[in-house]
Structures are given as C-alpha cells and as structure tokens.
Amino acid sequence: MNKRTVGACMAIILVIAAGGYYMFYTQSQNDKAVLPLHVMGDVQAPLRVDSLDDIDIDSETLEVGDRVVHAVPLQEVVAEVKPTGFDPSLLLVGHDGRAALMCSTDLSGSYIGVSEQYGWEAVNFNHPRSSNIKQLSEVVIVAERSHKYAGFGVIDTASALLETSAGDLYRQGYLHAFEEVGSSTQHHEGNELQVTAFNRQTIPDIEGLLGGQLDFDGAVVVGRRGEIEQFGRLDEFRLGPNSVSYHADGEVLIEDVAGVVLDPPERRITDVYHDSLKLMQEGEQVLAILVDGLGYHQYLYAIEHGHAPFLSTLPEAEKAMVAYPPITPVNMAASLTGETPDVSGMYRREHRSPQVPTIFGEAEERGYKSTIIIGPIQTIDFEIDPVMCVDRNADGSTDDEILEAALKRSQQDYDLLVVHFKDVDKAGHTHGDLAAETMQQIAETDGYLEQLLAAWDGHVIIFSDHGMHPTEEGGDHGRLVPEDMFVPYWLLDGEDSDE
Numbered sequence: 179m180n181k182r183t184v185g186a187c188m189a190i191i192l193v194i195a196a197g198g199y200y201m202f203y204t205q206s207q208n209d210k211a212v213l214p215l216h217v218m219g220d221v222q223a224p225l226r227v228d229s230l231d232d233i234d235i236d237s238e239t240l241e242v243g244d245r246v247v248h249a250v251p252l253q254e255v256v257a258e259v260k261p262t263g264f265d266p267s268l269l270l271v272g273h274d275g276r277a278a279l280m281c282s283t284d285l286s287g288s289y290i291g292v293s294e295q296y297g298w299e300a301v302n303f304n305h306p307r308s309s310n311i312k313q314l315s316e317v318v319i320v321a322e323r324s325h326k327y328a329g330f331g332v333i334d335t336a337s338a339l340l341e342t343s344a345g346d347l348y349r350q351g352y353l354h355a356f357e358e359v360g361s362s363t364q365h366h367e368g369n370e371l372q373v374t375a376f377n378r379q380t381i382p383d384i385e386g387l388l389g390g391q392l393d394f395d396g397a398v399v400v401g402r403r404g405e406i407e408q409f410g411r412l413d414e415f416r417l418g419p420n421s422v423s424y425h426a427d428g429e430v431l432i433e434d435v436a437g438v439v440l441d442p443p444e445r446r447i448t449d450v451y452h453d454s455l456k457l458m459q460e461g462e463q464v465l466a467i468l469v470d471g472l473g474y475h476q477y478l479y480a481i482e483h484g485h486a487p488f489l490s491t492l493p494e495a496e497k498a499m500v501a502y503p504p505i506t507p508v509n510m511a512a513s514l515t516g517e518t519p520d521v522s523g524m525y526r527r528e529h530r531s532p533q534v535p536t537i538f539g540e541a542e543e544r545g546y547k548s549t550i551i552i553g554p555i556q557t558i559d560f561e562i563d564p565v566m567c568v569d570r571n572a573d574g575s576t577d578d579e580i581l582e583a584a585l586k587r588s589q590q591d592y593d594l595l596v597v598h599f600k601d602v603d604k605a606g607h608t609h610g611d612l613a614a615e616t617m618q619q620i621a622e623t624d625g626y627l628e629q630l631l632a633a634w635d636g637h638v639i640i641f642s643d644h645g646m647h648p649t650e651e652g653g654d655h656g657r658l659v660p661e662d663m664f665v666p667y668w669l670l671d672g673e674d675s676d677e
C-alpha cells in the first residue's frame with residue numbers, strides 16, 4: 179500500500195485543520211521570545227534551532243516586503259540534517275496549525291529565517307505564496323522512498339501492508355494523546371486546589387494508515403538493532419523527531435523501531451544454533467548448510483517451476499524469520515550465536531566480532547569437533563579457523579570448491595560441519611529474485627545439496643540468512659519486507675536425508 183501522493187513536482191499545500199497544532203514548547207511564551215524550530219522527519223540528525231547561531235550555515239539578511247528576515251538557505255538546512263531517503267518533500271508547519279508541503283526539487287529561492295514580527299518563518303521567493311508559513315514550528319523532511327535501512331514497515335509473512343517513515347507519519351498519520359504524569363494538591367485559604375499534569379504524546383496512527391482494524395493472532399515489534407519484542411498495543415508506539423519507539427508501561431523497549439511483523443513464524447534464524455547444540459549434546463552429528471540469499475518465496479517459486487528437483491523430494495520447508503537487518507553478517511551471527519543482534523552486538527554490516535560465543539566456541543568447550551567451510555572472505559569472526567576456499571578452477575565461483583571441501587570433510591567424523599554457499603545471493607543481486615538466471619543458480623545449488631546430503635549420515639539443517647527483493651538493477655535485501663525477512667528452514671534427521 180503506497181499512500182504517497184506527491185509525485186508531480188509542484189508545491190502542494192496542505193492546510194491542517196485547526197486544532198492540529200504541534201506542541202514543542204519548552205520556553206515560556208512572552209511577546210519577544212522566539213520558540214524553537216525543529217527540523218526533523220526522515221533525517222539522521224534532527225535539529226532543534228533556538229537561534230541562527232545554532233546552525234553552522236552562513237546567514238543572509240533578506241528584505242521581504244517591508245520586513246527584515248535573517249535567514250539561511252533551506253537547501254543547506256536540509257543537507258545539515260542528512261535525509262534518510264530519496265526525493266524529499268518538505269512539510270512546513272506553523273504554530274497556528276497552518277502547514278505547507280513543498281517538493282525540494284528547486285530550493286534556490288527558499289529560506290528559513292527569523293523576523294521580529296513572526297519568529298521563525300519560511301521565505302520562498304519562487305514557490306506559491308502559501309508556502310511562506312509564519313511562526314514556523316517544524317520543518318519535516320518527508321522522503322518519497324526510504325534508504326535501505328530506514329523507514330517503518332508493517333508486514334505479514336505474505337506481503338508488506340504498510341511502508342512508511344517518521345516523516346511520512348508526520349505528514350499523514352498520527353494522533354495526540356495526553357498521558358498523565360501525576361496530580362498534586364495545594365491548600366489556599368481553606369480551599370484544596372488540585373492540578374493533574376499530562377504530557378502530550380504523539381502516536382503513529384498505524385491502524386488508520388492501514389485503513390481499519392488489524393487482524394492477527396500475534397505480532398512482534400522489530401528494532402533497528404535487531405531487537406524483537408512481543409507486540410502489545412498500538413498506543414505504545416511513539417513518534418519521535420526522526421523515529422518510532424516502542425514502549426510498555428512507560429518504559430522504552432525499543433528506541434528505534436524498524437516495523438511490526440504480524441503472525442510471525444515460530445521458526446527463527448537463531449534456531450540454527452539451538453538445534454545444532456541440542457543435537458550435538460544428544461550425540462548426533464550435524465551438517466548445517468547456509469544457502470545465502472534464498473527467500474521463502476524464491477524457494478516456493480523454484481519448487482513450483484521445477485528448478486529445485488532435490489529440494490522437492492524433501493519435506494516442505496518451514497518458514498523462518500531472519501534477524502533484522504536481513505543481511506549476511508547479521509544473520510550469520512544470529513544463526514551461529516543463537517542470539518538476536520541486539521544481544522550479540524552484530525546489527526550492522528560493519529560489525530565483525532560477536533560479543534557472545536558462537537556455536538564453534540560452544541562445541542570446542544564441550545570437546546566436539548566442528549568446522550565451517552566458506553569462500554575466500556571471512557564475513558564474521560568466530561573462535562575457530564574456517565576452511566577457506568578460493569576459486570582454483572577460475573570459473574568465477576567458489577561454491578564448487580566449497581562443495582568439494584565439504585564432501586571431503588563429510589567423511590571425517592565432524593560433530594558439526596557448517597557450509598556456506600554464496601552463489602544464489604550473487605545471482606539474485608545481479609538478475610533479480612525470480613529471474614531465470616537466479617532459478618538456474620538455485621538448480622545448481624540444489625544439485626550440490628543433493629550430493630552433500632547423500633554423503634552425510636547425520637542430521638541436516640538447511641537454511642538461509644536472508645531473502646531477496648527485486649530492484650530496478652536486479653535484486654537486493656536489507657529491508658523489513660517479506661521477500662527479505664522469510665527464508666526456508668529444514669531440520670532433517672538421517673532418515674529424510676539418507677536416501
């Protein structure tokens with residue numbers, strides 16, 4: 179569902195109904211006081227500006243009619259707060275509830291300034307006059323599309339129900355509610371004078387944006403650091419200057435929410451660790467195979483169209499949810515440590531060293547023999563030296579060498595053998611999630627799985643670290659969308675995989 183309507187590049191003016199004014203008053207109001215201006219929304223670095231000195235931009239003196247306005251170019255203010263999306267529109271909001279939404283294509287004649295008459299104000303020489311909001315309270319950056327790791331989504335396992343962002347929520351979807359802070363009483367000449375204090379809260383109107391009641395049995399809230407919390411109530415979300423947070427009983431559970439997953443599967447990527455450890459403790463041998471970048475929808479498509487003949491012979495895969503953000507280092511860590519990214523400390527691409535033991539450390543401590551077979555680059559650190567494979571036959575892939583190394587070690591009495599195939603991810607990026615070339619690669623990897631499982635007598639886990647969604651260039655992953663977040667998961671005993 180895409181509710182964004184500002185496609186054409188022209189200033190579109192919204193007048194927000196009276197009463198929809200905003201409260202960021204932190205100074206006492208008197209005639210001369212200038213209330214602070216907030217620059218916020220889809221930005222990395224929201225700003226509160228009390229005076230022009232607060233911004234590191236050279237100011238100019240403008241003559242606007244018979245007034246003098248000390249101002250800075252709006253373009254530079256936007257750059258200062260670092261937008262987190264593409265093609266931003268600017269929502270200018272005044273203290274009186276008037277607002278204007280203007281596109282940012284040409285800001286050459288646009289300024290934000292202070293005048294004695296109006297406090298903060300917008301001065302746009304080239305745009306329609308209705309964009310010149312006086313007593314300006316907020317400049318909200320509203321991105322047309324979010325960057326990869328930004329935005330706020332509501333998904334179920336089948337589809338993305340809502341793609342929004344802090345800026346977009348300020349534009350079209352929030353409610354205000356008063357939250358009681360406390361009461362106190364004072365006595366004056368025999369009378370009891372009572373006051374109850376409140377804070378006004380800004381709550382994203384998720385239900386409203388979805389166009390009605392949400393229908394689900396269970397849900398989780400997912401944080402940008404990979405946190406996962408059981409979802410309780412919609413009014414426990416708060417819209418902050420540039421993010422949505424999630425609270426319970428007045429406590430912040432997740433500071434920066436990536437979104438909500440309705441009816442998530444029971445299976446989680448972290449089960450790779452727990453299943454492997456449990457099996458080893460039962461004296462079983464485990465082969466865990468990571469097929470990089472194989473989304474559940476790609477698996478289904480491959481099965482339906484005959485691109486995965488071997489996987490078709492296995493029991494149907496369970497649907498598993500990976501950790502957010504759905505990228506390799508994060509989910510390699512989640513699968514090998516059994517912990518969500520906020521606990522392992524592995525929630526960004528550049529993170530390399532988990533702050534908790536991996537399955538290899540646990541295996542070593544218990545005297546189990548384990549290894550992992552990977553390509554030429556080690557994505558994350560673990561306690562053992564991996565078997566690294568290079569492209570010896572120069573065919574542009576290391577998966578064939580990885581298969582060879584894995585087949586050899588499958589006969590060497592390992593308690594845990596982890597194998598990482600990369601080519602399905604590569605094909606998905608280049609050609610797209612459901613492209614013929616990607617399906618051909620899935621068929622190739624399907625053959626590798628068949629060979630490996632034939633050679634292995636113990637238990638087998640087959641899983642993926644993330645899926646893939648289509649882009650203009652091919653495919654990508656890293657968003658809270660079903661294509662990226664859900665992957666197939668098999669836990670097979672020797673019986674399933676022996677034949």
Ligand SMILES: [Zn+2]
Nearest residue numbers: 471603607655
């Ligand atoms: Zn990838």
